[in-house]
Amino acid sequence: MDKNYFAIIDIGSNTMRFVVYVQEKAGRLREIENVKAVARLRNHLDKDNNLTETGLGILITTLTSFKEVAETYQLSDIVCVATATIRQARNKSTIQDAVKKHIGFEMRILSEQEEAFYGYLAVVNSTSLTEGITVDIGGGSTEVTYYKNRKLMESHSFPFGALTLKDFFISEVPTDLEINKLRNFLYEQFQTLPWLKNKRVPLIGIGGSARNMVQIDQNIKRYPLAGLHQYEMNDSDIAYISNYLAAQPLQTLQKVEGLSKDRADIILPAIEVFHCLYNTIEASSFVLSRKGLRDGVFYEQLSKDLGSFLFPNVLEDSIQELINDYNLSPKQILHVQYITRKLFHVLQSNGIGLLTQQDWIQIKRASFCFNLGNYIDSESSAQHTFYLLANRTIDGLLHIDRLKLALVASFKNKTVFKQFLQPYKQWFLKKEQKKLHLLGAMLKFTYCLDATKRQVVQDFEVTIKKDTIYMTLFCNQNWLPEEYQSEKQKKHLEKLLKKNIELNFVSN
Structure with a gap:
């Protein structure tokens, strides 16, 4: 194309x-x-x-x-x-x-309606959030929408923005009275829309002020992942940033890491909008959308021939981009998925590994982009795979899910897995770490069964006796490379499953 x-x-x-x-x-x-x-x-x-x-x-x-x-x-x-x-x-x-x-x-x-609609359209076509309230605060207006099951339910444009709300602050360092006046005004405005109250859904921020707030939060936390899109915050994060910025004179604000110098004088009113709206809807979290009005305008144009403004599956489209960008083989992906799915369900039905449906979603997702770092350098493929997936924006995945994908799809061995996990250990419970380790080892093993990308192993049968898993693998060509790689890799899976694995390659 x-x-x-x-x-x-x-x-x-x-x-x-x-x-x-x-x-x-x-x-x-x-x-x-x-x-x-x-x-x-x-x-x-x-x-x-x-x-x-x-x-x-x-x-x-x-x-x-x-x-x-x-x-x-x-x-x-x-x-x-x-x-x-x-x-x-x-x-x-x-x-x-x-x-x-x-x-x-x-x-x-x-129009006000069009501006709100394009913000909503950008969010639903670039995130996996099926329900939420969007907010886009500009200089002269603030657009909010509510959507459910990806369909726009309500929208409104308030005739105030960061530049007009700035007039609430007379002092260079706002007084408590000035901040309270602004908050009271915002709560009164939001109360005029009954559909905002107590929604308990994500609040999705769009636009430059939302981006700046996220950048400040990431710098404060020394956040280890790259990217802003689909970054999550909670109400205490927003309150902390608001209190921190409110105590600083303009000259200091202009030097705050993550805050654009030209936005220093209007960031506080914008953050108060996010905080007051968060409290009004009793939001489950604040999520940043890097995509906004401009993207929404083009999403509308791109979808004219499709009969719908909504892309059917945001995440699938993003994964297809990865497949295209790194020249991955769809034929191999589908074959490995078949082998992985069969092995997964055999283990699950026998109560081995405590596997769940969510685990299958995780391993299937990783199977699309396993070892994609080979595109850059085969010798350090695992390192490149982890870095690319952990730090690339993937529409449809929150940051924590992107990290899980990177850990499973880059699996090489226990040592390398622990090395990749180390900066993020506090993000996961020990049982979650162990499960990601297991899923990565399983996926690495099934890819070894197609080591030469020839689909040599056509099918297999499994028998489980006591503490041994016997696999008979039916092959249509010489299987020596597949046998060598899988025999070498199976030890990682054996330790995690606490079972021996006996492989028997036979001619189909």
Whole structure:
């Protein structure tokens, strides 16, 4: 499939962005260019709500620079959208005409409903969360939605954002009174929407303020994994960051690790929105979505021919991307999955290993990308496999699930497994560590039964007597490489299952 390049210009109240995506192989979009300009157009609305000449000049100058970058790509399409400040400007038609005249772009002004919808669409098409409340706080508005079973149920746009809420703070270091006034205002606003109360679902944050809050949290915790998408926090995490930032003068805030300098003066009002909304819905957790309005606009365009705005399976699409990116063999994957599934169910039905349905989901997921680090270097394949899976954003997986996938799919031996696990030991109970060890050893063993990728072992039968598992493996070609590798590997599985494994390779 030839590469197709698409671009979007997002004209927000605080920042303007130019983003380029490439569509390749699996058909999903991947961001390859992201140019940001802090325009703060919201500050250039006059008392009559008209965008001033100064504000229009900033808009045109910024768009001119974006256009110059756009001309370095062969774009299949470019979309220009504007949100709250332009939407609320009385002279919006004049602004659209100026953009068309000077830049040549048709600027689309999104309605409140469209802005909320695109945020929801980005979340459901890039996470595994089937129910949740999304919040996207911009400079001049805040969009919230509620979705259930991946379907949009409710949406609303509040006419306040980080720039307008900043006016609650008169002092450089906000007083308790100022913070309480802001909180009371936010709680009153959220109470106007009955569908927000006591939902007890994840609160999903979208946009730059949410990203900055997560980056601050990760720096405070010295978080060992890369990536922001689908990172989880709880209410005490948010409260800690809010209290920490509220005590700092602007000059200190501008030096806080993880906080953009241009967002230092508006981050606290945004975090208060997240905290008050979290309490209102009694959220189960706060989850960051790295994908937002811009992605939602393109998800809509990509899905026009599909008859549905929703991608059927977010995680399957992400795994297919891994298969494509690292040239993994679908034929081998399916064959190993068959062998693994049969062995798994034999052990499960005999009460060996205390295996559950969730364990099968885990090992099946890992079988799609087992040993993918071989693509980089066969000698250190396990290390590359673990690093790539643990630190690559995989849509549809929370960070803890991504780590589990990396530990199982990179299994080589007990020593290497413990080495990979060491920085994250506190994340798992001992029984969870042991189970991941078992699943990794089992998957490594079944891949050894297809060591030469020829599907030599067509099938097998298992007999269990006392403390020995007898496997008769039916082969259609010479099986010496498979026999050597599996005999070498089976010791790891034997120790974990506390059973001997006897292998008998026979001609089919």
